[in-house]
Amino acid sequence: MFEAGGLFGFTGTTMASLMFFWSMYRQFVPYQIRDYLEKCFYKMFGLVSNSVHIKFTEYTEDKGLKKSQAYDLIRNYLSSKSTARAQRLKANESKNSKSLVLSLDDHEAVEDVFQGVKVVWSLSVWKSNDQADSSEKRYLTLSFHNRYREMITTIYLDHVLREGKEIGLKNRERKLYTNNSSQDYSAWREGRWSNVPFDHPATFETLAMDLEKKEGIKKDLLKFTKGKDYYRKVGKPWKRGYLLFGPPGTGKSTMISAMANFLEYDVYDLELTTVKDNSELKKLMLDTKGKSIVVIEDIDCSLDLTGQRKKKKEEDEDEEEEEKKKEAEKLLKRERGERESKVTLSGLLNAIDGLWSACSGEKIIVFTTNYLDKLDPALIRRGRMDNHIEMSYCRFEAFKVLAKNYLEIESHDLFGEIKRLVEETDMSPADVAENLMPKSDEDDADICLTRLVKSLEEEKEKAKKLAEEEKMKKAARDARRIKKKAEEEHKKKNKAEENGDVSHDNGNYIGALM
DSSP, X not given: OHHHHHHHHHHHHHHHHHHHHHHHHHHHSOHHHHHHXXXXXXXXXHTTOOEEEEEEEXXXXXXXXXXXXXXXXXXXXXXXXXXXXXXXXXXXXXXXXXXXXXXXXXXXXXXXXXXXXXXXXXXXXXXXXXXXXXXXXXXXXXXXXXXXXHHIIIIIHHHHXXXXXXXXXXXXXXXXXXXXXXXXXXXXXXXXXXXXXXXXXXXXXXXXXXXXXXXXXXXXXXXXXXXXXXXXXXXXXXXEEEEEXXXXXXXXXXXXXXXXXXXXXXXXXXXXXXXXXXXXXXXXXXXXOSSEEEEETTHHHHSSOXXXXXXXXOOOHHHHHHHHHHHHHHHHHHHHTOOOOOOOHHHHHHHHHSGGGGGSOSEEEEEEESOGGGSOHHHHSTTTSXXXXXXXXXXXXXXXXXXXXXXOOSXXXXXXXXXXXXXXXXXXXXXXXXXXXXXXXXXXXXXXXHHHHHHHHHHHHHHHHHHHHHHHHHHHHHHHHHHHHHHHHHHHHHHHHHHHHHHHHHHHHHHHHO
């Protein structure tokens, strides 16, 4: 009896000691060392073990070019399992920060049971020792007994991917992405894109635009979303380009938001000035998902992509001054030590319309610009920018939409005068909306519309004066150009005469010698 009691006491002490050392090991040994030791253990254990391990990497390619869809689906599937069973969880805020979304933390494992078979999922992080590549790479490992290999690799994995897709669609939260600068390591190691919930309220119903034009755009978008088989049949990547052009304040950004809400797509706002080079641009484009809109706003200002194919001699003096300003800005950046993007026009064209553009489908690419004539024709040709949409000044049909949005009225005594003024005056929808917006509780429809009429009349008078000033400036430029041309011709004539006199004197001198 004593021997049995001693044996139980020894066993209890040993188990307690092992649990103590195991907890100390998990708490104080760095996870890099733990990861290495556990790999060695599993390697040795694998020689006598019947366990099978399947690895799912976050990126499918060796160089991490494209995100793995299977990895994301598995993470979705494990989210509910992790909440109930994992010891360490990662908490993220959901839409509008109303609740928290819990997921499996790095270097943590969770068990799952399927048809009576127990499997283990573990999430690991690998860091490269290469100083040139300091990014983190994550991967999931599925471990199970060899006797269940066929069932796991066929039935179970299909079940996981199917459930993960359903969970993803159910919990899908549309997002607005922006690309991280590769110079900012803290942001870049988390991924190439940062995101926030996309919650812009713009719709086609509230967009200030001609009704017929809006319906045409909506039909075009719907046709695109249903065109997967058609695009494959004609041999084109499943993507479509939209060029939005027009003066500032005409609703280009609002149009993008309305398109995203209409299609329920994510939005990727691509800032070219933070992209290091063409290679990085390709990786960013590959890291975008389907059902998304990739936007490059004010592309004429993003990079020096507009003047690469201009003629060597610029005839207009204003364009010469603009070129000088650009050169001065570049010089100032170099003096400050700021890094310039090395993205070229050719690199941008290949990223949006080259071989790489076919790597993911159901994607819309949108360029916006205030100055259409500054863009290189190769950038906006049909096939790249398929649909050119002019966002023009506010006319009467667009005004009626704004009046309904801001004042909740569809008719008024001042509508007749406003119709005449908006057709004669170039005022942006943003300026019209600002005049229609009540500034106090006392402002009613009469006050807001009267304010708009006054503003339109002032804008009309201002435009008239600007036109007269521009006419005078043009006349002055033409006079300077004519004067400069006349002076050049006069100089040429004088030079020719001087050359003729010299030749005559040389002839007389030679004749005298003879």
